[in-house]
Amino acid sequence: MPVPPSSSSSSMFVFTCLLIIFLLTLHSSDCLAKPTNTTPQLSVDYYAKSCPQLEQFIGSITSRQFKESPVSGPATIRLFFHDCFVDGCDGSILISSKPGSKMLAERNAQDNKDLRVEGFETISKAKALVESKCPGVVSCADILAIAARDFVHLAGGPYYQVKKGRWDGRISMASRVASNIPRSNSTIDELLKLFSSKGLTPNDLVVLSGAHTIGFAHCQNFVSRLYDYRGTKKPDPAIDPRLLKALKMSCPRYGGNNDIVAPFDVSTPFLFDHAYYSNLVAKLGLLATDQALFLDPRTKPLVQALAQDKQKFFQSFVVAMDKMGSIGVKRGGKQGENRKDCGMHMS
Ligand code: HEM
Structure with missing residues (x-):
């Protein structure tokens, strides 16, 4: 027969349970630590602790770009679309081809040759500012998603909350582009x-x-x-x-x-x-x-x-x-990394 716990051992039991739940919660919210096989959850407050002013930093760049060079708006929105459609929203569109390598990166694919330089410049400037304020924390993929939203809004469109938590992909291959990007003569x-x-x-x-x-x-x-x-x-x-x-x-x-x-x-x-x-x-x-x-x-x-x-x-x-913006989102481990320089070529 099981012995009913005494009141002190039952409170010990409750305390232990709470501790386990607390540790499990801590572990699962440790979003930078573990790769996962399921689609990772994005969240609006992903950087609330690690970089609370992130959106203001990016906003200072996008609003200046929009004033000085309004084509940065459409350029960046299109960049985000081309990033997400080729193997997920993982910033891999921003990666440069390695000099001398035969394997070109996505951005150098024929179907991406019309992507304007202003989109790449916007993200590179925003990343430089964000790195100076919150080093090693924010992915290029998230910066691209936020900048695209900023430009929609700056151009008179809706403002919306961007969910974050995308990691940057490690792979960028021009050969993956043609089959994933629509053409102007597609049916x-x-x-x-x-x-x-x-x-x-x-x-x-x-x-x-x-x-x-x-x-x-x-x-x-x-x-x-x-x-x-x-x-x-x-x-x-x-x-x-x-x-x-x-x-x-x-x-x-x-x-x-x-x-x-x-x-x-x-x-x-x-x-x-x-x-x-x-x-x-x-x-x-x-x-x-x-x-x-x-x-x-x-x-x-x-x-x-x-x-x-x-x-x-x-x-x-x-x-x-x-x-x-949720297509093919990646997390850490083998799948993703946090790139310091969004345009850096693959190692
Ligand atoms: C549905 C199929 C789509 C096709 C076939 C398509 C095709 C194109 C083409 C051919 C251009 C012109 C590129 C150039 O000549 O410079 C373009 C521009 C653009 N696309 Fe799309 N697109 C599609 C969907 C989208 C989506 C889903 C988005 C974003 C959510 C998007 C955003 C843009 C923007 C903003 C531009 C203007 C870029 C600029 O002025 O720099 N497109 N698209």
Whole structure:
């Protein structure tokens, strides 16, 4: 027969249990220590103790960049997207290729050649400031996620809390890019498949594409729509004739300047609003992939709804960015590290 514990041994028992629970909690919150096989949880207050002013430090850089060079905004948001889609949001897009090595890093892949230098510069400046204030604490991947949010907000878009706790990846391979980044001539089927492979829904595709409310694209990404749409030798019938004329003036069929860009949103290229969607409804989409969102019955209803409702776009965008920002997140151990210099090449 078990003997009932005396009152002193029962309080000892309770104390021991509490101690064990306390130690277990301590251990599990020791987020810098252990690699884990499950998807790590990100949290808004991840750096609350280790770098409480982190967001102000990054904010001082992003607001200055936005004033001095507004293209840093779209550049950084796109950088974040290209980071997350290629093997997770792990800052691996920032890693440089090793001089003399045949194995190129992601940023030097053909599909990334249009990523503007201003995005990389923003992160490098923010990291330098953060390292001077909180050395060895904050990952490049988290800085990129926060800077992208800052620019959405600075451009007039929603402010949202960024969850943190991403570690930096150790691997960056150009060969991983082509199959993970959408192209300007991808079909909706291809886009849906790619997004689904990242855990993103058709609605996420429509909502995240709304980032094209700011920024620019080079002629080569839409020139075939102007002169020879899908081998028809005719322009894409889904382009408004006035836009077609204007784009043809900037982008001749042959011998144009490779550096010329056109704004995604003809009226407000630096304003983060929902005009992207009303543009699609009015046949003013720039890329075939943008316009296709209005042509395909699976995505058209949401395009129409977002064209009518800026708040709905903002709310959905915040949720979708949080989802995108959680793709393939890494922790310590073999998987990840905390890079001191985001652009440093792989060892
Ligand atoms: C859905 C499929 C997508 C395709 C096919 C696509 C394709 C492109 C292309 C071709 C450019 C122009 C690059 C250039 O010529 O310089 C571009 C720019 C841009 N993309 Fe996307 N994109 C997609 C989704 C996204 C998503 C999900 C985001 C962010 C959440 C995003 C953010 C941007 C931004 C902000 C720019 C402007 C960059 C700048 O002006 O520097 N895109 N995209």
